[in-house]
Amino acid sequence: MFNPSRDQVRQFFFEAWRKQRDREVLAGPDNVAVGARASTGNRRIMRFSFQDIVMRFHGSANYISTDDLTLAVNAAVTLQRPLLIKGEPGTGKTMLAEEVAKALKLPIFEWHIKSTTKAQQGLYEYDAVSRLRDSQLGDPRVHDINNYIVKGTLWEAFNADEPVVLLIDEVDKADIEFPNDLLRELDRMEFYVYETHELVKAKHRPIVFITSNNEKELPDAFLRRCFFHYIRFPDKETMERIVNVHFPGIKKHLLREALEVFFEVREVPGLKKKPSTSELLDWLKLLLADDIPPEALRSKDQKTIIPPLHGALLKNEQDVHLFERLIFMSRHNR
């Protein structure tokens, strides 16, 4: 089990907060104090005892968490800040939120963002079309506007009677204003419904996860409010653990050869789309289903230039072509 020393925790907080302007971290013998200058000019100090920072999420039976990721999750929970998770697609960002919810035995509310998603949709929408139809049909429901307010994911999460996990997935898909439009709601965990003159306030502050594939830069004001973590692409050893979670019985030899090929493919310079964890898992599934022997993955035979079932790893013809050429050249130079 991951059990960081006080020095590690202190160092971590120090690193994490140093990156944010106007913040300083003072680590005493029994606690960590985080100072922040509020907009009023006053200094606000938050103190966390080392007991506050007890590790609650260690990864799970289905999810491999690295030490720095575990710390980031727990720090965000402790500080009650949204955790912004960035990383290549397929590095387990979405799954992280789901696994944290499972590990902490909390319900999860997921909001998957698309290019057309507006911040307001996460709060609520007013269904004017249904209301018009009902009024034409003479339905008595028409007199109560509450019948036409459709709750969004944030509202549902705020309404819950217990603490919940709220996932705002792929925030960078929406337009640039989207994150800014949610600042106040995420800061104060409340919003106003103008149609019904109602203030919706979270009964419990949700644990918020926000993921980004790094397609767009996020606004400064938004970043300042989040606790940030970048999931680095897993190294071989971590990847082995991840694979073992998905294929517990996999033969060591096959796994080693497959990882060797996988990381080789990833290193091909100029690939449009590097294969990620989920592609590796797909590929392994096929290899296992077809009972492909480990030797077949790295055959010296000239005819098998690229690994079997490579369609699971390389998803466009330029990349396949690039890879073939590289292997061809390396054979000639041998």
Ligand SMILES: Nc1ncnc2c1ncn2[C@@H]1O[C@H](COP(=O)(O)OP(=O)(O)O)[C@@H](O)[C@H]1O
């Ligand atoms: N740390 C991990 N532990 C276990 N499985 C993982 C891990 N990271 C990625 N995976 C696998 O890769 C798949 C893709 O993960 P996902 O959360 O959808 O990635 P992302 O949201 O970053 O694009 C998951 O369904 C899971 O099977």
Ligand SMILES: [Mg+2]
């Ligand atoms: Mg995802």
